[in-house]
Amino acid sequence: MKSIILAGGFGTRLREVVKDLPKPMALIAGKPFLEHQIDYLRDQGLNDITLCVHYKSDNIKSYFGDGGRFGVNLTYSQEEVPLGTGGAIKLAQKYIDDTFFVLNGDSYSDVNLSDFNEFHNTHKGLASMVLTRSDNVKEYGSVMLTGDKITDFLEKSGSPSGLVNRGIYLFNPEIFKQIPEGKKVSLENELFPNLARQGDLYGQVHDGYFMDIGRPETYERFRQDFLKKLQTTDNRTVREAMKILDLNRTDLLLITCPDGKLQGVLNDNIIRRYLINGGDVDENVSKAMVKHLEKIGRTSYSDEENFNILLSGTRHLPILDDNGRIADIRFHNEEIEVQKLPVVRGKVPLRISFAGGGTDIPYFFEKYGGVVISTTIDKYCHLTAARRADSKLVIESDMLENELVLDTKDLKYDGNFDLVKAVFNVVKPNFGVDLYLHNDVPPRRGLGSSASLAVLVTQALGELQGRRFDDESLAETAYRVEVDELNIRGGKQDQYVAVFGGFNWMEFVNGDKKIMHPLRLKDSTIDELKSHLTLCYTGSQHYSSEQHKSQEKSFQEDEAQVTRKLQSLKDVATGIKENLLSATPNFERIGELLHESWERKRELSPHVTNEKIDRLYDLGIKSGIFGGKLLGSGGGGYLLFFHPPKKKNQLVKMLASEGGEILDFNFEQRGSRVWPVES
Structure with missing residues (x-):
């Protein structure tokens, strides 16, 4: 079973005793009070513990880490603003999957938790609470018990003796439905009285040791x-x-x-x-x-x-x-060296590959060589990565309805953010991470988003580990994540383009050698190139791995014919590069070369295009385009049109009438970048 300790309080009444420490870190015989609670849970077989923290939480995280040296597995649920005892439990919901214990962070008892669990299971209520007899109910308030059912709570006044809350609870996971999300909620003043009125709260009386350290005299x-x-x-x-x-x-x-x-x-x-x-x-x-x-x-x-x-x-x-x-x-180990857990933020651009795609596949370029001409655009994958003191990987993404909570020690590939998991398995950080991801453009649209994400997560983990990848090793590591760890077939351009950024000419030479040539284009050439381009989403996603499998199969069946077609794609890429670098680029010729590439790509695989894509392209030709290209390996995603600037309005209207989505963009000269966030 899992357990929660509410360790986020300010401990105002203990300030004269603990000074600048959070209340759970008050020293008791050389050990923080929280360590005594953790020992208590561990000794009763409860090793999976979530600490709800807020005030000076870095003190707690720095001392306890992931809990390994204390014989437990710790998870931290961080309150950015105080949420009360009930709100803190709600925030920790993502770490809980069954009935769970909760301990107040300032109470100690010798309750047998196995017996308490049996009591809870017998009564089948939403919650159970351990009670103790006290001669000081004026301080704590008294609990009214009929049989084993709690019926009411009285304010801290009246009779001097009675039953009081011991700060140990058991909850069924259905309790989360009764706590509003993101709001400050008190267990004692709101949730428990409501449960008592519903008849869903039970109390077990225990006469053993109990102490609340919330006041200087009880602490002493x-x-x-x-x-x-x-x-x-x-x-x-x-x-x-x-x-x-x-x-x-x-x-x-x-x-x-x-x-x-x-x-x-x-x-x-x-x-x-x-x-x-x-x-x-x-x-x-x-x-x-x-x-x-x-x-x-x-x-x-x-x-x-x-x-x-x-x-x-x-x-x-x-x-x-x-x-x-x-x-x-x-x-000797009681002094706490407080360490701020680092946070980094970053973004990586998506890319447009103009020509040469398909020649960057190892089975081809290792024998015949390959070339690609591409650029990055101002659409990005964004990331914020915060190092955790525990081993949890918590992913929050615009592609997820709810947060995904994983353990970095046991990451299994199940089709849900496998790429991120693979980066962790390759880079092997010895810590958990809160990962916040956002894409300007949804994935599977032919803009290299998977490679960009692999690059960005790899770079961020390196920063959190205190090491920095050089550009070459960053691109290569991200490539190996997809190819070796996930066995995804694909070209080798995307990771390098994402790392280096800008206009690039890439050569893939026999023996897996890669040469990056940044293209120093004139500003006027870049501006004129942009005026000739329109990006339109075709309405269907593309799956690059399937396209690569199809092309590889064709290569194995008829290597000579496929090689001739791929060689022609290399010639197209070379022609586009030479035109862009010339003093007076012939943009119409670039469009014609793209059209030639379109024809060759269609011949390589029947899955490169489909009926809707063919219709959009044919309508584009009728609207006066010179040529175009499906981005990525084909099958869906974005269609790039190359047209005379004066034909853009006509083209956009036609595409809109066919349900096409236009993506406005500019070129981006920089590649992936990550920077520290000062907190």
């Missing part, structure tokens, strides 16, 4: 109670001391005489050395304990003096009062 009481767990008297045997260490799950036992003065210390290592040297477990602890303590703190010392002693080479530092009695204990 709990601290003293826990210090007592670390102590035993010097009349114990070594065997008994070992049982106490095991029972309390502590790494230290302080041996005192009857008047409370410290006599020595024991831990597992000290006992181990004692036994190796022939010691008897039934001897008095005085035989095994370390008696002469070199490092002792004093209440009369300043915090800085005690901490300097702690840093001088001891794992534990007992703090004694003027009478030699134990006043506190400091641990």
Whole structure:
């Protein structure tokens, strides 16, 4: 089962005790209070814990990380604004899939959670609550119980004794329907009274230990109670001391005489050395304990003096009062080095491939060489990536109705954002990420969006890892993600175009060698080229992998014929490049070359086009276009028309009458880029 700890409160009443720390990080015998709660859950077999955090959450995340060193798996649910106890639970819904425990972040109890779960299952209510008898209901408010059903809550006044809420709950997942999303909701003041009125709330009375550390006096009481767990008297045997260490799950036992003065210390290592040297477990602890303590703190010392002693080479530092009695204990790892988790943002342009597509496939260019001429446009994939302290991958995208919550340690390909998962599996970050994705243009439209996304996520993860890919390795890694990790057939141009940006001439030489030649076009040439272009969505998506499979099959069946056609596509690309670089480009000739490429592409595969695409192209010819090209590998997506500028209005009207969608764009000279976000 999963559990939630509500650890987002401000702890206003504890400020004089914990100063600049969030309340759950208040130190109790050298450990944050929250660590005691996590130990409590872990010891009862609850290892999957979500921490609802808000105030100074970086302190909590920096100390606990993913929970591995505490024997649990931690997930963080971050409140950007305070949502109350009920709103915090609603926000954590994405991490919960079944009945779950909830603990208040300032209460400690010794309730047997297995028994409590059995109680909850027996009554089959939406929620159950652990109650305790108290002589101070004026502070907490009292709970009215009829049988096992909670019927009402009374304000913090009236009778001095009664039943109070212990801060331990069990909820069925249907509870989320009762909590509005994105609003501040209180469990105590809103949700629980509503459930009581519905008859859906049950209470189990428990008379064991309970402490709320929300006030300085109760915090001090709990601290003293826990210090007592670390102590035993010097009349114990070594065997008994070992049982106490095991029972309390502590790494230290302080041996005192009857008047409370410290006599020595024991831990597992000290006992181990004692036994190796022939010691008897039934001897008095005085035989095994370390008696002469070199490092002792004093209440009369300043915090800085005690901490300097702690840093001088001891794992534990007992703090004694003027009478030699134990006043506190400091641990070496209690100081929290707060680390801000990095956030990066980025965008990567989509591309238009003018000619040469199909010659950048390895089975062809490794034998015959390939060339592609392309450019990037001002339509982008956008990303914000925030490093998490846990191992969760949370994807929020304009292509998803709800957030997708995954674990980076177990990413399976199921057709849902497999490309993002593959990047994680290849780059292998040792942390989780909140990933926010947005596309200016929907995918599967022939603009290279999948390659652009692979590039952008790869680059962002590198930044979050503290390393930067050079352009070549970034493009190659993104390509390998698709080809090697996902076994997607495809050309090699898209990833490189996305990384480098601008107008490029790419050569693919025998032996998998790639040469990028940025094309330094005159501004007038770029402007004139743009005036000749119109992009229209054909209304159907394209699936590049299927097109590549079809072309590869044709290549295997008749290599000579397919090679001749692909060689002609290389000639078209060369002709377009030479025209664009000339002092006086012949734009009509560029259009004719695109038309020639259109004919060759149709001959390569019957799946490149369809009836609607052919109709749009033929109507374009009748409207006066010189030529055109289906972007991507064909089958759907965007159709690029190359026309005289004065024919644009006529063309656009015709396309609109046929249901075509025009995409306005400009050229983009820069490639993928990622930058840090200051928070």
